[in-house]
Amino acid sequence: MATNVIAYDNLEISAFELKYLKELKITNSINNHSKLELVGLLPEDKGETYIYSTEENTPIEVHYKDDKGNKNSIFNGIISSVKVKANKDVYYLYVEAYSFTYLMDVVKKSCSFQNVNMTSHELVKSVIGLYSNADVVMNIPNVPIGEFILQYKETDWEFIRRIISKYNQGLFSEIQTPNIKLFCGVLENLEQQDLEINSYNVYKEIDTYEEMKKNYLLDANETDYIIYEVQSHKILKLGSSINFKNSSFYVSSVCNELKQGILCNKYKLQNKRGLRQNRLFNQEVIGISLDGQIIGVKRDRVQVSLKIDEGRDSGNAYWFPYSTIAGSPDGGGWYCMPEISEKIRVNCPTKDEKRAFVINAIATHSADKPDENDRMSNPDNKSLKTDSGQEVKFTPNGVLIECNGGQAKVNLNNDGTIDVIGQKNINLACAKGLSLRAENQLSISAVNGIDILCESGSNMIMTEGDEILLNGTRVHNNG
Template structure:
């Protein structure tokens, strides 16, 4: 904590050499720290500063020390800058955000399917894409994610805010670093900082208490939502522990504003529970479906390599329930699982991504081949990987055991055909009736045998009739 009175004379702003006129710095949990500045620039520098400012141009605001080193007030990147002329005086106006803004630009989609993955591993997986990025995690303490998690059309910053909300906490940018570094949870400190004898006001967030206590937080009281607004010259970090009025509070929000040439700091202090955050959900996922390839099957569940992921370890993949056409809790229903390598859609019915279900296997091969029978919409097929098939056409039904070798054809014009290159056996424990209005033809290349008890008729070129009694009319 720095209690040195800060004025224009002991503030430096890099990389711009300007006469600072106005300055405002706003800090909030889960938001990038914002800085707004206005200064007078010389005529020969006015165009140079516009040209030199590019994407990711770093900016620093420091408080010069007299007997101590400079104190960093803000580090970030310039997001907007302009120069204007007022009565031949050139003013430069700029806006900047903390380096965590680099994580809040590109929307991404990917899944984390390993339920045994720790939150710390998940965070590292996300921030590894940013040079020098780091997360000081003070809350997860090795906890695993325990469920399917998806980042869907979210920036990394939005996604990590949502992960932090699983612990009812937030993200705090680290302004001492020139890289995208942040805290997940409140920074840990060895002791609290004491402030007193300053202007303050007190309030209570009743609506916030009602909503949080009814939906997210248990065992809280309205006194947990008391807050103090304090004005001081001291520089306090967001989330730092403060001893105020003989009670322990934490900095929930902060804003610094130049007033009468002095940088004044306004803080909102609240009890630790008052800094809690409600669960955040990604409502973009509601109703979304994502294509994926089946990589494992068990009972009525499937593991899926989603198309949004570059790779997916089969043993770490999440088991999604597969929704068939009709499923009953008893003995009825339709059990027809996709094959490994088939493509399905994973559908998310609500904001809880772990409630996703796999459904609707989707054909990817559109080429016409002997087994890719999709050229006639009037013909319906139900076919397995092993070649078993049930075909419905406008004229007939064909049940196939093996293509062109074993099948039963029911044709509305030609009747019923049973064809097999293997033996055909008809067995009944009761009776078999054959009733024909015209004629029955039985033909065999080698032999026909008919037998009942002791009677037998055998035809193998010659006809043999055997029985205890033979009657011929």
């Protein structure tokens, strides 16, 4: 890196032709996009030209040439705002621009990551890979995510920033290259640069230390939040490793600014532990319900294909806990799992999506002309029905249990009667004794005949020919 003084006339702006660079400021810090602000005097023939020629995602570069004539870039990004102030024939151009990482921070997205075996590196790279020529350098543990992860109404920048905050790391924007380049976490084994400084400011952020110690980092030390503010003619990158005061520091903030025609570089230096970030959460997920359908059921858990993931592979779906009506620690309570393809909702009760669980969906059935077969035509009737045709109905008149549209059913009526109906056979069996008793009358009827038998060999047969046949080793007739 150059140590010579860089003056305004040695700086070049790629996107614009300027007669004179009046103001320039470049800032870069952890978890933020780098920002460029400049003011320059335009040639008279340019006037408002740049207002019309500057389009969406117009790139801009700020660079200088060293003593050997080599071009050294100090900012690359896209223009976000351009303005011209005119006073007679004098035109000043005002420009704001952000690093290319800003392209990741435009569109809000919603999707889920359900494969618990996907690693943290694979997750981040799958998002970065959506952008042309984007690059990412990882310095977080490459371990399976192990839980349900939801990107909900978040830009890709916000999402990745939140994901790596799980490891108390931040995002570092690289602005020396003409494309998206990110560093996830502080890089290891960087070549340490010497920085000789005679004057500096030093302070301690006690409030930040207390917040981090009490809420996020139990091992935080006060020395982690001692910050040195230094100035140098040397161009340093965010996250650079510096040898200062015979100790190792890292650049946590960069500000390059033209002052009296000279580019002054101000840096904040902290030890590595001081660059750790607090855990971030997406507050938007609190209380949301996501529509989906069941694709797998196992014990008290289900796999779900979410509507927000339409068109994506649902393989290796996450096993969500399913919310039952009632349950107890000993396994008692209500057990009724949903069917495959049944519509459900995934509910997130807290800011941490790993707490999500599945609940029943709002019914989507509708009937333009309700009839007697419509289960929802009378709200006084309650029912539970499966896809295979079993149903239990609770009505003001009693309880009906039936299978396959009435092939077999039992009516428990409020008037005290019980109807047992089967389209084929009805079998009654017990291990010991079976008693049939009526206070007034017991009726047994059949169309063809009645056969009462004992496994010892005796039986009584009533035929359709008005005959009664008695068989046994001994027959007693009291008539």
